[in-house]
Amino acid sequence: MAKKQTKKETKKQTKKEKIDKSKNLISLLKKHGAQVYEDLENGEFPKFSIPNRSISNIIYDKKLRQYVLGTNTSLRSSRNSSQLRSFTQLLWLAFFANKLTHEKKSSTLRDVYYSSQAFAVDFEDQGESDNIIVDLEAVLSQPREDFYVFPEERSSIFGDLTIEYTIPGYEGKTQNLSSHPDGYAIGPSMTSAELVDTSAELVIAIEKGGLFTRFVEEQVDKKFKSIIINTGGQAPRSTRTLLKRLHDEMGLPVVILTDGDVYGEHIAMVIKSGSANAAHLKGLTVPDAKWMGVWATDIDKFKLPTIPMTESDIKRCYDLLKDPRYQEGLWKRELEVFIKIKRKAELEAFSKYGLNNITEKYLPKKLEESKSF
Amino acid sequence: MSSKEQFNQISPSEFFYRNRDLAGFSNPTRSLYTAVREFVENSLDACDHSGILPNIHMTIKAVDPEKPDPKQYILTVKDNGPGIPSKHVPLAFGTVLYGSKFGLKQARGMFGLGATMAILYGQITTNKAVKVKSNADGKTRFDYEMLLDIQKNKPVILKKQETSSSEKGLSVSICLDGDYSKAGTKIRDYVYQTSLITPYATISFDDPKGEKFHHKAIIRSMPPAPTIIAPHPYGIDVETIRRMLVDTHYQIPNVDDKMIEKVRKELGMSKKKFTYDEIMKKTEKKWKSLTRPVRVVIALMSFLEADFEKLQRIRIEDVDLRNNKLIYWDYSTSQTLVADMDVESHYYKQLANTVQGESLTHFLSKRFQRVGPTAALEFCKFAKFKPETRVGNMTDQELVKLSDALQTYEGFRSPDPTCLAPLGDGPLEKGIERRFEPDFMAVVQRTASAYSGFPFVIEMGIAYGGKIETRGTTVYRFANRIPLLYDEGSDVVLKVVKDTDWNRYKVKNDSAPMIIVSHICSTRVPYKTVGKENVADRPEIEKELRLALQFLSRKLSGYMSKKGQAEMAKKRANLYSKYLPLVAQFCTELSGNKKEPNYKEMIKEETALTNSDGPPEEIKKNG
Structure with a gap:
């Protein structure tokens, strides 16, 4: 209470x-x-x-x-x-x-x-x-x-979250975001809406629309008491603003699930600490957000099928190594492993072990793990 | 086994027939283009030399338009020139090596051989006759149809017709194998560029596809015609000397009624019958006032002891100086007779002079340019010739020695450029102005210079902007008013243009709307190849080209910097009058003010700054 x-x-x-x-x-x-x-x-x-x-x-x-x-x-x-x-x-x-x-x-x-x-x-x-x-x-x-x-809308949200619109013509109208299984687009009306209530205890940001749909189907929102957000690749600023508000205003922790490659790692980093492009702006970051996977070390651990990195993938790894944010801990470690194995794995790679493998096996394991870091 | 080689003499026509590649008739494409050039240039030359403003009409028609190229075309070139007297027509168009262009002055072609080559090529490829229509007197037009007997180098006249016509001029029509689809561009370029360098000529061209190109004359006055002048000693060879000797050799006059009448008149003895003695007496009194032919006739009469009546009955056959005999034919007795000549008689000297030719010093100082009596004497000393040597008596060895010495002697003054016919900067400027309507142009005519004995003059023009549509520098090359279209890669003019650092003159060479017109005039243009398409890089010519281009480029540079400043200023002024009102509008709304701020003075100030630099129109005139 x-x-x-x-x-x-x-x-x-x-x-x-x-x-x-x-x-x-x-x-x-x-x-x-x-x-x-x-x-x-x-x-x-x-x-x-x-x-x-x-x-x-x-x-x-x-x-x-x-x-x-x-x-x-x-x-x-x-x-x-x-x-x-x-x-x-x-x-x-x-x-x-x-x-x-x-x-x-x-x-x-x-x-x-x-x-x-x-x-x-x-x-x-x-x-x-x-x-x-x-x-x-x-x-x-x-x-x-x-x-x-x-920007053009391409990210979406799903889960037990009630919002109240503030845009002209909808003022005071409320909406629960779990009533439409395709999710709700994160547009101007969403970012400007009041966040009224939620039963969720967690926000899961996911890089890909396909996996977002899978998570809804597998009722990840209910099973893990979570709000699911599809970032559609690099999260747009409106999505990052919403993530920050969910964290700051509703007190929800944010975890991020991306492909197991250098770009995925960086998507998580931008949500966490912003991009150089938006260095002139504040209030777009969720410094406490956690990158849950897929890590480079997960590839071996979960025996995921991989594809070889391209030359530009490898170059991107070395570029990021110079970034001050990649100088320690998890970020540095995973980057170095990517460089070592020169292979990457997509989120869909879990399908090798069954379509619900990712939600049944991987997700609980990583969520548990994430509590400790 | 004995081998017997046969030596056959071949006629010049046959020689050319076998070597037609050399003259530019190697394939249907090139041949059509070359034929066009030869006829057009002949017409222009003819008009130029008679001081007639050329009006040339050319048509090319396919014999069967449905056929694919290469196919037979009829090429007709008609001019308003002096025409060719009827009796010369068969020889001029029906034999090779018959021309009227011998002599040293600038002309487009050298000997008029090309036209005959074109006719020959047409005949070889289509077996059709050449049609020539000539009207030389403004009364009668003679129409000929002829073939060329290649082996005998003789014309075969198939048809000859006379019509009365007041229109002077010449029209030549041949049928030949050609490829217009490939040669068309070059031919159109040629016609266009020719009109550029001959702004006083009207040139029209009806092409086989039905297109008409009409280039009207831009100016109504012709540049002064080149004078025929004596050759300069440099660059003369044995053959030329021999030809000059034949030329200058005084002929024993033909003693006909007309001649006799002339003699009577000069002696003042027209009316009555006179005896031989009376004639001789009168002669001694009047000798000094007599003309040379009359003197010669009287000298002959003295040895024949003839009066006017006897003179009418005979014909002189030979003057044999070696044996001092005079051989003549007597009509009354129908036999050859011989008279002795008295070596002591002063009449003998008169005859001998005429037959043997002049003394060497006289020959040199009269027949060559830049050689005076003193120089001739000096030269004789240098070449170890007796000054009084009679040129008519010189042996072949002596002629070779003379020719060699003329090349090596350094005492002659440099060649005389009056034999050149540059277009002049006025007509060149007008030509460029009317054809391109440029924003800026400048022309220059350099003073005459010489390379190995041949005088030459460089004329050059540069034009920028306006209606010039090409991007990057286009160079129009001309030599003796002929456009040079092929083989530009190795030409000396292009080399000079390429070597220029255009950035220095504020010109972006690869994108500038710029043209350069270069005209080399010379009695002999040093072409690199037989095809006459590119000029060799003689150091003297290269230097003159460079100086001309530098002069023009500096002028262009001045224009460019003025233009640059004016453009910048104008652009600035435009910017302010465009954007400041917007700025005022936006800030008024943003700040919630009702009235716009007073900003108009600021635009005025900017525009005033521009005007003090002067509008671009003025620059055009100054340039």
């Missing part, structure tokens, strides 16, 4: 936080707009100061256990004719984000690209507009999801 109380309190708190966050963003955008206005009024060329996102300015913060940007900033000035266009684009995006936030309308990266065409700000391609979006994130220190720009 006591536990539930705390949960509810946290919930109220987050709701308030959320409104603050939105207000905060709007005032931040207004502040930037006013500055530009003032400059023009004074006959001066307006400029933005943007944190430098080049590799030389990305540092690993051991305390935060994630990558952060250093103190270097670069100036984007409308005085400079070669920067004028991108300055205009950045200001347009701020203007567009302001509109989205006011109207609480979500859009995608691609939407942003096409919306820009109504304003003649001349993005050459979507790549360019994507970059400007990251620039604005850096200027505001806010992820794009906060100003309602979302």
Whole structure:
């Protein structure tokens, strides 16, 4: 009972936080707009100061256990004719984000690209507009999801979790996420929803859609009192935000199940401690999340059928060895074993021993094991 | 066993027939192109030398359009030139080695052999006659159909016809094996480029596919025609000297009624009958005012002791200086008679001079350019010839010695360029301007220079931007107003262009819309191959080309940097007037203001900065 109380309190708190966050963003955008206005009024060329996102300015913060940007900033000035266009684009995006936030309308990266065409700000391609979006994130220190720009949805969630929508038209409506066996897409409405209640004691993030379906079929949610999340490869930021909220707000531990290769290991690492690409953002990581497998050492232990690593797989291993986060413990050990055996195993490899082998044998064993690290 | 080798003399036609590859008639593709060139160039040369603005019309028609290439084509080239007098037509088009182009001046072709080769090739491949229509006097047109007797090197006239016509000019039509699908591009290029280098000519071409190409004359004035000048001693060989001797050898005049009338007139003895003595007396008084032929006739009369009546009855057969005899035919008695000549008589000297030719010094100073009497004397000393040696009496060995000495003597002044016919920078500029309408252009004509005795002049033009559609530098090469289309790889002009560091002149060589027109004029262009398609890299020519190109490139560079600055400034101004209003709009909405900030002055300032640099139009004129 006591536990539930705390949960509810946290919930109220987050709701308030959320409104603050939105207000905060709007005032931040207004502040930037006013500055530009003032400059023009004074006959001066307006400029933005943007944190430098080049590799030389990305540092690993051991305390935060994630990558952060250093103190270097670069100036984007409308005085400079070669920067004028991108300055205009950045200001347009701020203007567009302001509109989205006011109207609480979500859009995608691609939407942003096409919306820009109504304003003649001349993005050459979507790549360019994507970059400007990251620039604005850096200027505001806010992820794009906060100003309602979302990536394409490809990850999903299933389990006993009740949510309450906050998006316009659905406010107050609740939904339990165990009523549809294909799972629920993790989109803007999901990430912005209030997390109301859950009986689960665990979140299992899984790399692949196929295994996600298998887990639902095998009732892993019930058997292990868990919420199952399909990350669809590298977890999108909205999914990472949801994972963090499930951990922080509902107090659920997060375990991660990936293919037994270097990319799988890194998927787990990004959920745990973020990516260099998002070094300008905070609040996307679950530092306590645990990589449950498939480990390199599991391959031998569970006699899994393997395929040989490609040259680029091996190169990726050596690249990661230089990453400060791979310098100790499990992460370093498994990476070194991958390099040694030069073979990898997919999650589906367990099917050799029967379709439910993974849920019946492997999962309980690893869950037990994970409690100890 | 005895072997008996047979030595057969072959006629020039047969020689060419056997070696037709050399003249560019190796296959149907190349032959069609070469034939086009030969006829068009002959027409242009003819017009040039008569000061007529050329109007040339060419058609190529397939005999049977349905057949696949190679097949028979009828090639017709018609011009508005001087035409060829009727009596010369059979020889000019029906024999090999008959030409009117001997003599030293710049012309597209040397001897007019190519046209005959084309006719020969046509006859060999199709067995059809050549059709020539010539109108030389603006009254009568003569139409010939002829074949060439290859063994005898003689024309066989199949048809001859006269029609009255006021239109002067020449039209030649042959039937030949060709491959237009392969040669078409080159032929069209050739016609186009020819019109570029002859902006005063109108050239039209109807191709076998029914396409019409019409290149109208751009200018109405012709560049000055090259003058025929005497050769320079350098680069002269024994054969040329021999030909010059034949040329300069004074003929004993034909003593006909006309000639007799001339003699009477000069002596002032037209009316009455005069005795021999009266004539001689009068002659002594008037000698100094008499013309050379008249003097010769009177000298003959003195030995024959003839009056005008006797003179009418005889024909001079030979003047035998060795035996001092005069041999003549007497019509009245129908026999050959001999008269002695008095060596002491001053009339003898007159005759001897005429028959033996001039003295060596006279010959050198009169027949060669850049040789004066003093230089001729100096040369004789150098070559160990007596200055008064009679050229008509020189033996073969002496001629060889003379020719060798002319090559080695260093005292002659450099060759005279008046025999060259550069287009001139004006016409060249107009030609380029009208054909390409470029943003920038410059032309240069270098002063004359010489390589091993042959004078040459380099003309060059450069053009950039405008309606030039090609990307990367296109080089149009010309030599004596002929476009050079094949074998560009090894040409000296391309070598010079390639060696240039274009970055230095702010030009991106591989993407620049740029053309270079290079024209080498010389009495002898040093072609690398018989095909006349690429010019050899003589150091003197290479140097001149380099200097010309450097001069033009510097001008281009000046234009490019001005253009670059203007473009940058313009781009900047455009950027500001485009984006600042947007910035104003967005920040007004973001900040929640109602009115847009006052930013218009800022755009004005940026635009003003641009205007002070001057608009690009002005640069065009300055360039």
